Amino acid sequence: xxxxxxxxxVVPARGGSKGIxxxxxxxxxxxxxxxxxxxxxxxxxxxxxxxxxxxxDEIARIAEESGVDAPFRRPEELSGDRISDYQVMSHAxxxxxxIDQIQYDIILMLQPTSPMxxxxxxxxxxxxxxxxxxxxxxxxxxxxxKGHPLKQLTIDDNELAFYDPDGANIIxxxxxxxxxxxxxxxxxxxxxxxxxxxxxxxxxxxxxVINETMANIDTPYDLLLADFMxxxxxxxxx
Numbered sequence: 305x306x307x308x309x310x311x312x313x314v315v316p317a318r319g320g321s322k323g324i325x326x327x328x329x330x331x332x333x334x335x336x337x338x339x340x341x342x343x344x345x346x347x348x349x350x351x352x353x354x355x356x357x358x359x360x361d362e363i364a365r366i367a368e369e370s371g372v373d374a375p376f377r378r379p380e381e382l383s384g385d386r387i388s389d390y391q392v393m394s395h396a397x398x399x400x401x402x403i404d405q406i407q408y409d410i411i412l413m414l415q416p417t418s419p420m421x422x423x424x425x426x427x428x429x430x431x432x433x434x435x436x437x438x439x440x441x442x443x444x445x446x447x448x449x450k451g452h453p454l455k456q457l458t459i460d461d462n463e464l465a466f467y468d469p470d471g472a473n474i475i476x477x478x479x480x481x482x483x484x485x486x487x488x489x490x491x492x493x494x495x496x497x498x499x500x501x502x503x504x505x506x507x508x509x510x511x512x513v514i515n516e517t518m519a520n521i522d523t524p525y526d527l528l529l530a531d532f533m534x535x536x537x538x539x540x541x542x
Contacts, residue, residue, distance in 0.1 A: 309409040319360025333534040337416040342370025347423035359383040417521040418488035429490035439506025444484040
């Protein structure tokens, strides 16, 4: 709790990942990714309740061993790959308020696929939400200029074109306005944002820019890269 605000952390971790089977319990730095979230949550006393939203018993077991509760299973209709974050978070909030018979004020989404998060990242996100009176705060990273939308291309019947025609006017990267992408480290929402606005991108959504390099796991290569990044971090801390 921060002040008089109750905080619910939700770890979305379905079992049906296609890119990497059971992605959320693959190991990074010797720990299942869903357990790494539990390791971080255990360092944040302000979180009143941390739960995993999953449809998979093994994911639930590993989450519980790391200190993240699994008091419900996500229904099948919310476990497909076309289900939005809003749908998952809204279901988790309603379910936990029914189970706990209390109302939560702030909801955190902590995706296991961002294994390099720290307790400070999460705390900073929560504090930014409260102090700035935002509806939501998302953690983001600046996108490398090589991935800038104005540098992207499309192919239609082997014909190459700029995704955005304005890309033809870009000569040097200094002409590009920085853009950012979600890194999955932390999202914070007010209850009003989820329940009344029915979105995770509220009318007023703040950006928590994380300047460190963050791994975000989608492919087997990302797993190797994350292990390498942890090894580099450990050697620099030694």
